[in-house]
């Protein structure tokens with residue numbers, strides 16, 4: 001049961017997310033290979049669990065610029081289709097442009113007003129994915145119920161989230177850098193949606209079970225999250241794509257930003273002294289089936 005206050009808080013949170021992801025959507029497209037190529041183990045893990053087949057109709061919630069929607073599109077061809085859904089119209093526009101660039105004809109991207117309103121007929125999809133998306137949603141149970149409704153009986157859903165910041169090198173390093181210059185709670189509230197706010201496998205599996213998914217299988221493993229050729233590029237990648245931090249970075253006095261940049265160059269160089277910056281993180285996967 002959600003109260004009027006909870007609904008208002010959820011709307012405010014979505015407005016914040018929409019604004020933040022709009023600010024970095026072009027950068028996500030520009031930098032997409034820095035995530036998709038090193039992050040292939042994550043996407044492949046999701047696809048292994050979801051087991052897409054040619055001819056199937058898939059749904060990808062919080063699709064960003066198309067990961068894993070575009071990989072799924074290749075797997076359900078010929079004859080299959082992927083619908084990518086995202087809260088941010090700007091992300092949807094970038095994903096649409098990426099799909100056109102890559103010649104993916106069996107994928108379409110659409111904006112959703114909220115995570116519980118997918119605009120998809122009940123029972124119309126064979127499988128669904130959500131990669132690094134649920135943790136940003138204010139009403140996760142509504143999102144998973146909506147995915148469940150969109151699937152046919154026997155349909156599969158695989159969700160991926162990240163482990164806690166201490167187990168995710170990119171967040172451990174960047175939280176450390178940022179918090180030396182500004183108070184961290186200003187950046188990532190301890191409660192509420194954020195990149196590492198759904199870091200418990202029990203919580204993730206409970207979300208699927210409570211929505212009605214059965215036969216839940218899970219995987220936890222360590223995998224690269226992104227790759228950059230050197231420390232300066234790694235920090236640029238982070239400062240251009242980290243939705244929740246972008247407004248904060250834009251508002252920093254130039255001297256604070258300069259000190260943070262220098263700190264970041266030192267921290268990344270110390271952590272990756274011998275070549276490319278390829279930080280790993282703990283990956284949580286959960287896959288459930290809608291009962292027949």
Ligand SMILES: C[S@@+](CC[C@H](N)C(=O)[O-])C[C@H]1O[C@@H](n2cnc3c(N)ncnc32)[C@H](O)[C@@H]1O
Nearest residue numbers: 021062063064067086087088115131132136137
């Ligand atoms: C970290 S990105 C992940 C994108 C992509 N799945 C990937 O793995 O590269 C998170 C995405 O979640 C979307 N998002 C945030 N809140 C959402 C919500 N309530 N409903 C749907 N999408 C949401 C954002 O717009 C953003 O595109």
